Amino acid sequence: xxxxxxxxxxxxxVAGSLAGCGDKxxxxxxxxxxxxxxxxxxxGPNASYGEASVQGIMMAFDEINDxxxxxxxxxxxxxxxxxxxxxxxxSVATRLMTQKNVVACLGPATTGNFQATIxxxxxxxxxxxxxxxxxxxxxxxxxxxxVNEYVFRLCFNDSFQGVTMANFAxxxxxxxxxxxxxxxxxxxxxxxxxxxxKTFKSNGGEIVAEEGYVTKEKDFMAILTKVKSKDFxxxxxxxxxxxxxxxxKQARELxxxxxxxxxxxxxxxxxxxLAGAKALNKVYFSNHYSSLDKDPLxxxxxxxxxxxxxxxxxxxxxxxxxxxxxxxxxxxxxxxTKPEEIKNALASTKDFAGVTGSFSMDKNHNPIxxxxxxxxxxxxxxxxxxxxxx
Amino acid sequence: MSEFLQQMVNGISLGxxxxxxALGYTMVYGIIKLINFAHGDVYMIxxxxxxxxxxxxxxxxxxxxxxxxxxxxxxxxxVERIAYKPLRNSSRIAVLxxxxxxxxxxxxxxxxxxxxxxxxxPKLLSERVFEIGNVYIKAQQLYIIATAIIxxxxxxxxxxxxxxxxxxxxxxxxxxxxxLMGIKVDRTISFTFAIGSxxxxxAGVLVGxxxxxxxxxxxxxxxxxxxxxxxxxxxxxxxxxxxxGLGIGIMExxxxxxWNSMYRDAAVFAFLIxxxxxxxxxxxxxxxxxxx
Numbered sequence: 001x002x003x004x005x006x007x008x009x010x011x012x013x014v015a016g017s018l019a020g021c022g023d024k025x026x027x028x029x030x031x032x033x034x035x036x037x038x039x040x041x042x043x044g045p046n047a048s049y050g051e052a053s054v055q056g057i058m059m060a061f062d063e064i065n066d067x068x069x070x071x072x073x074x075x076x077x078x079x080x081x082x083x084x085x086x087x088x089x090x091s092v093a094t095r096l097m098t099q100k101n102v103v104a105c106l107g108p109a110t111t112g113n114f115q116a117t118i119x120x121x122x123x124x125x126x127x128x129x130x131x132x133x134x135x136x137x138x139x140x141x142x143x144x145x146x147v148n149e150y151v152f153r154l155c156f157n158d159s160f161q162g163v164t165m166a167n168f169a170x171x172x173x174x175x176x177x178x179x180x181x182x183x184x185x186x187x188x189x190x191x192x193x194x195x196x197x198k199t200f201k202s203n204g205g206e207i208v209a210e211e212g213y214v215t216k217e218k219d220f221m222a223i224l225t226k227v228k229s230k231d232f233x234x235x236x237x238x239x240x241x242x243x244x245x246x247x248x249k250q251a252r253e254l255x256x257x258x259x260x261x262x263x264x265x266x267x268x269x270x271x272x273x274l275a276g277a278k279a280l281n282k283v284y285f286s287n288h289y290s291s292l293d294k295d296p297l298x299x300x301x302x303x304x305x306x307x308x309x310x311x312x313x314x315x316x317x318x319x320x321x322x323x324x325x326x327x328x329x330x331x332x333x334x335x336x337t338k339p340e341e342i343k344n345a346l347a348s349t350k351d352f353a354g355v356t357g358s359f360s361m362d363k364n365h366n367p368i369x370x371x372x373x374x375x376x377x378x379x380x381x382x383x384x385x386x387x388x389x390x
Numbered sequence: 391m392s393e394f395l396q397q398m399v400n401g402i403s404l405g406x407x408x409x410x411x412a413l414g415y416t417m418v419y420g421i422i423k424l425i426n427f428a429h430g431d432v433y434m435i436x437x438x439x440x441x442x443x444x445x446x447x448x449x450x451x452x453x454x455x456x457x458x459x460x461x462x463x464x465x466x467x468x469v470e471r472i473a474y475k476p477l478r479n480s481s482r483i484a485v486l487x488x489x490x491x492x493x494x495x496x497x498x499x500x501x502x503x504x505x506x507x508x509x510x511x512p513k514l515l516s517e518r519v520f521e522i523g524n525v526y527i528k529a530q531q532l533y534i535i536a537t538a539i540i541x542x543x544x545x546x547x548x549x550x551x552x553x554x555x556x557x558x559x560x561x562x563x564x565x566x567x568x569x570l571m572g573i574k575v576d577r578t579i580s581f582t583f584a585i586g587s588x589x590x591x592x593a594g595v596l597v598g599x600x601x602x603x604x605x606x607x608x609x610x611x612x613x614x615x616x617x618x619x620x621x622x623x624x625x626x627x628x629x630x631x632x633x634x635g636l637g638i639g640i641m642e643x644x645x646x647x648x649w650n651s652m653y654r655d656a657a658v659f660a661f662l663i664x665x666x667x668x669x670x671x672x673x674x675x676x677x678x679x680x681x682x
Binding site for chain 1: 393396397400401403404505506507508509510519521526528597601602603605607608611642643644646647648651652654655
C-alpha cells in the first residue's frame with residue numbers, strides 16, 4: 001500500500017512538472033533539459049533514410065551533452081516513429097508539439113512526409129527542420145512563393161542538383177548529346193530531369209532521347225536497346241538506387257559504356273550490390289558530402305562515427321549530424337528556448353560550418369551551400385569535385 | 391536490323407519469365423477453376439528462400455533451387471488446405487477474394503520479416519554475355535528460356551501421360567463424378583497446387599539471379615502480367631501459357647522499343663481487354679460451355 005502511494009505521488013509530481021514548466025524541465029540533479037522532437041521514418045519503406053539521419057543526430061546530441069550541453073541545459077531528444085507515412089508524420093508532429101513540449105522538431109527525412117508536418121509547425125509556431133527534404137516547391141515556401149516562417153532545411157534542392165549535373169556534363173565531360181532515363185513515378189526524378197534538360201540545352205547541348213520507367217521495375221533491356229541505337233555522350237539517370245543499380249548493370253551488359261550521371265538517390269551501398277563493381281565505372285552523381293573530402297571537420301566526423309557505429313557514415317548520417325549541431329547552434333545564438341526566438345536565430349544563420357559544407361540561410365530558408373560530384377570507379381568513390389553555388 | 395533482333399532477344403527472355411509464372415496459374419485454373427492471385431507471391435517467397443539458402447546456408451545453385459521448389463510446394467499445399475479448401479463449395483467470387491487476401495497477407499508478412507529494402511542475389515550462374523554480330527545474349531537468358539521450355543514439357547507429360555495427370559484431368563472435367571470413380575479429389579487438388587507452387591519457386595530463384603534484385607512486392611506486376619499471358623494463351627492450356635507468356639513479353643518489348651516506354655503496361659492491359667472481348671477462350675483455349 002505504501003509502495004502504491006509513493007508511486008502515485010511520483011506520478012503526480014512528474015505529470016505536474018511536465019504540465020507546469022512549459023519548455024524547460026528540471027532534472028533530478030538540478031540541470032535543465034531541453035526537449036527536441038525527432039519525427040523520423042524509423043520503420044516502413046523509407047526507414048533506411050530515417051535511421052541513418054537519426055544516428056547522425058544522436059551522435060551530435062551526445063557530443064553536445066558530453067561537453068556540458070547548451071548553456072548548461074542538456075538536450076533531451078524525444079523520438080517518435082512516423083512509419084514512413086505522411087498522415088502519421090502529421091500526427092507525430094502534433095503530439096511532439098502539443099504534448100511533449102518540444103522547442104523544435106527535426107525531420108522527417110523525405111520531402112512528402114516533411115511537407116505533411118508544415119501546417120503543424122505554422123499552427124503551433126514551433127520550428128521544423130529537415131536535413132534531407134530536397135523537393136523544390138511547397139517546402140520552405142508556400143504555393144504563392146511566400147516563405148513558410150517556421151520551416152527550414154539544410155540541404156540543397158533538386159533543381160540545384162539537376163543544374164549542377166547538367167553543367168558537369170557540359171563542362172567537365174564535354175558532352176554535347178544526352179539521353180535521359182527517368183523514374184516517371186517520382187516527383188524527385190521528374191524535377192531533376194526537367195532542370196537537367198533546361199540547363200543542358202542552354203549550354204548548347206541536345207537531349208536526343210527521353211525514356212521513362214516506374215518504381216519497382218526490373219527489366220530495362222527494351223528501353224536500353226532503343227537508346228543504344230542513338231548517338232549520345234552521356235546518360236542522365238535521375239531516380240533511386242533500387243532501379244538505377246539495375247539500369248546501370250543492364251546498360252553495361254548491353255555494351256553501353258558512356259558515362260552515367262545521377263543525383264543523391266544513388267547514395268547507398270545497395271547500388272554497388274545491385275550493379276556490381278564492374279558496371280560502376282564512369283558513373284557520376286551529385287551528393288551532399290563525400291568521405292574523400294580532406295576538410296578536418298569531415299575527417300574528424302568520419303573517425304568519430306566509425307568509432308561509435310563501426311561503419312562508414314553516408315550522406316544521411318552526415319546531414320543528420322549537421323542538423324543536430326545546427327539546431328544546438330541556433331538555440332545557443334538565440335540565448336533562449338522560446339520557439340520564436342530559435343526560429344529567428346535559424347533564419348539569420350551566417351556561415352555555419354558543417355560536415356556537408358558551410359552555409360548561410362537565404363531569405364527562403366534554403367541554405368546556400370556547395371554540392372559534391374562523386375565519381376565511382378569499380379564501385380568505390382574515386383574522386384570528388386566540390387561545386388560552389390553561384 | 392540488329393536492334394530488332396536484340397529487342398526480340400529481350401522480349402523472349404522477359405516472356406519466358408512470364409511463361410514460367412503463367413504455367414502455374416493456368417494449371418491451377420485448369421483443375422479447380424480458381425485464379426490463384428497468390429501465385430505471384432509464392433514466386434516472391436521462392437526467390438527469398440533461394441536467397442536464404444545461398445546467402446546464409448552457402449548452398450550452390452541446384453540445392454537452392456530444389457529447396458526453394460520443395461518449400462514452395464509445401465507452402466502451396468498449406469495455402470490450399472487453409473484458405474481454399476473450406477471454400478470449395480462456395481461461390482467463385484468468394485474464393486477469388488480469398489485469393490487476393492492471401493496474396494496481400496503473404497506480401498506484408500514477408501515485408502514484416504525481411505523489410506522492404508531490396509536485396510541482391512549472390513552470383514550463382516555464369517554472367518557471360520555472348521556477342522553475335524551486334525546482338526548481346528546473356529547466358530542467364532538462355533537458362534531462363536531453357537527452364538521455361540523444360541518445365542512446360544514436364545508439365546505436359548505429367549498431365550497427359552501419368553496416372554495422377556489422368557486424375558487431374560478427371561477432376562477438372564467433373565469433380566463429383568471423379569470422386570464416384572474412386573479418385574481422391576482432395577489429394578489431386580493438393581498435388582496440383584504443389585506442382586504449380588514448386589514451379590513458381592523455381593521461377594523466383596531464376597529471376598532473382600537474373601535481375602539480381604528481390605523485394606517483398608516483386609510478385610505483383612509479374613503475377614498480373616502472367617495472368618494476362620495465361621488468358622491470352624487460353625487459360626487452362628499448358629502450351630497456351632508458354633505462347634501467351636512469350637507473346638506478352640515480346641509485345642511489351644516492342645511497345646517500349648518502338649513506341650513509348652510509358653505506354654507499355656497500358657498496352658498489355660488494353661490487350662487483355664481486347665482478348666476478353668474478341669476471343670475469351672484465348673489462343674489455345676477450348677470453347678466449353680459453362681455448366682449452370
